[in-house]
Every structure is written in C-alpha cells, then in structure tokens.
Amino acid sequence: MNPADAMQALPPPDMSLFNLFWHAHVVVKLVMVGLLGCSVWCWAIIVDKTLLFRRTKTEMDAFEEAFWSGRSLEELYRSFNDRPATNLGALFVAAMREWKRSFEGSGRQIQSLSQRIDKVLDVTIQREVERLESRLLFLASIGSAGPYVGLFGTVWGIMTSFTAIAASKNTSLAVVAPGIAEALFATAIGLFAAIPAVLAYNKLQSNVSKAQSRLEGFADEFSAILSRQIDERLSLAA
8 A cells, every 4th residue: 555545544633622732741831830820820910900000090080080189188098097008198197297296295296297207108109119119020021032932842842743754754744743743732831821811911011000100199289288388387386
C-alpha cells in the first residue's frame, strides 16, 4: 500500500482545545495553567475594582451633598466619626481631628495649624490613592508579561515538536500540525490573559486619577475653609 494512501486512511487528529492541552509538553502545560490562573485572578481584580470605584463615586457624591448642605462641621464630624470613613469622608475626619486636637487642653497651638492640616490631608490622600491602586500592578504585570510567557511556551512546544519529528523522520503535515498547534495554543492563552488585563488597567488607572483629582480638589477647598476660621480666631485673640 502506498504510504501516502496509508496516511490519508488514518483518522484526522483531534484538534479540540482540551486535546491540544492534554497532549502538550509538561512545560507547555505549566505555562498554560499558570496563564489561565493569572487570567482568573485578573478578572477577579477587575470585577472587585469596578465595584469599588462605583461605590467610591456614590460615596463621594453623597458626602459632597452632605458637606455643602449647610450642616455645621461639628455635626458632620460626629456623623462621620462614628463609622469607618473612606475617600472624602476620610479627608474630612482626618482634618477635623487635627483641628480639634489643636484646641484641646491648655495649649492652643494654632499658629501652624494650617500647615499641619495640609500635611494631614496630603497623607490621607496618599493613603486613599494607595487603597484604590492596590493590585492594579498585577494587571499591568500580566498585561506586559503574559504574551512573553505564552511565547515561551510556544517556543518550547515547537522545539519539542521538531525533536519528535526528527526522531520519527516523518514530515507530513498530519504529524507536524498537532504539535505546532499545541505550542501556538500557549501564545493564544497568553494573549487571552494579557489583552483584558491591559484594557482594564488603563480604565481603572483612569478612574484612580479622577478620584485623586476629586480628593485633591476637596482637600484644597476644605483647607481654605479651615484656614479662614483660623485667621478669624487669630484676629479675635489679637
């Protein structure tokens, strides 16, 4: 029987995704499993951060509405000091605590109070931004390294396939194609993990910048309000 006819008589190879993974080299399998695990973790971060920024925007809107409603600062401080404060509420509580400490006891140190409040606001902003940015570095890392990790799996798989082809001395497409497809599957998984990570990182980082701008804007406004009150008290004490 003609060898070509014998090859045509063989059933076509199973090229399903599961079969490509199952017959891949162990190193390529580890690469695929690692990338799939990173992809799952990326999506968990994406969902968690999306909900966090949505909740943060709602909390900021509610705080600004309460702050500019005409309620006294003492009343607002009592309402927000009784529960864990975040974003704008954290800025307000931190500044008011420094304000109240300066007027407690016998020594009323208000000469440098404005500078201390600005420092407290800056530190609180940095802490809030770090909280919003947490785990975003993982998305950036997967977005940049994922394709290269997948390419490593592809190169390793192709090397293994060529070694097997050389050993069998059979260069027909039916023999070459499955091994190369298994190797290229690693690159596909790398792109599958990297593309959503890059897009999500850019969007979430933009949300962080917007939130930081709102925090800094409120800090400047609130610092100006407290600074005017400090000047009034100093003028009355003079």
